[in-house]
Amino acid sequence: MDAADVTADLTEILFTRAQIDERIAEIAARIDADYADKNPLLIGVLNGAVMVMSDLSRALSIHCAMDWMAVSSYGMGTQSSGVVRILKDLSTDLEGRHVLVVEDIIDTGLTLTYLMQNLASRNPASLEIMTMFRKPDAMKAEIDVKYIGYDLPNQFVVGYGLDFAGRYRNLNDVGILAPHVYS
Numbered sequence: 001m002d003a004a005d006v007t008a009d010l011t012e013i014l015f016t017r018a019q020i021d022e023r024i025a026e027i028a029a030r031i032d033a034d035y036a037d038k039n040p041l042l043i044g045v046l047n048g049a050v051m052v053m054s055d056l057s058r059a060l061s062i063h064c065a066m067d068w069m070a071v072s073s074y075g076m077g078t079q080s081s082g083v084v085r086i087l088k089d090l091s092t093d094l095e096g097r098h099v100l101v102v103e104d105i106i107d108t109g110l111t112l113t114y115l116m117q118n119l120a121s122r123n124p125a126s127l128e129i130m131t132m133f134r135k136p137d138a139m140k141a142e143i144d145v146k147y148i149g150y151d152l153p154n155q156f157v158v159g160y161g162l163d164f165a166g167r168y169r170n171l172n173d174v175g176i177l178a179p180h181v182y183s
């Protein structure tokens with residue numbers, strides 16, 4: 001927890017940076033094998049996926065390209081609604097490309113369901129998902145996630161790209177945010 005001293009803001013650390021690094025190395029080895037000679041295009045969903053994209057891409061041995069999308073999910077409060085607006089679109093044509101969407105976390109999966117439909121309509125050669133974290137509700141969504149870092153309990157977590165009100169993204173570890181921070 002060296003990026004900022006927020007120990008009192010977390011009730012528990014679920015995954016340390018070392019554990020995250022280890023899991024990313026395992027996933028990168030699978031991607032190296034699955035995408036050898038395919039020059040995949042990694043698409044990061046801003047802002048949360050910045051950390052996992054930068055670590056995953058550098059853990060790969062194969063060539064890859066990177067691009068970014070920013071989306072905003074219309075919803076009441078903290079629940080996402082599945083109605084998504086594209087704030088920043090890709091600069092890359094997906095036609096014939098092997099696309100791997102890189103995500104920080106999937107909760108309800110509503111945002112990603114929309115995004116996958118949108119990306120599929122651009123005729124990529126293949127379209128898969130890597131997510132660093134997955135919440136229990138994501139299992140109910142009809143999304144096929146090829147690469148999963150870790151499954152999480154149904155609690156609000158921060159760190160390693162995940163924020164609360166714009167803060168905590170720069171924590172190395174991932175932990176459960178203490179209720180006193182948001183209540």
Ligand code: 5GP
Pocket residue numbers: 048073080104105106107108109110111112135155156157158162163164
């Ligand atoms: P979904 O559409 O899958 O419900 O929404 C996923 C998005 O919700 C993530 O990209 C993230 O921005 C946010 N989110 C879901 N669960 C958490 C969590 O536990 N912590 C944080 N910081 N964000 C979360």
Ligand code: MG
Pocket residue numbers: 045046048049103104105
């Ligand atoms: Mg995300």
Ligand code: MG
Pocket residue numbers: 162163164
């Ligand atoms: Mg957020």
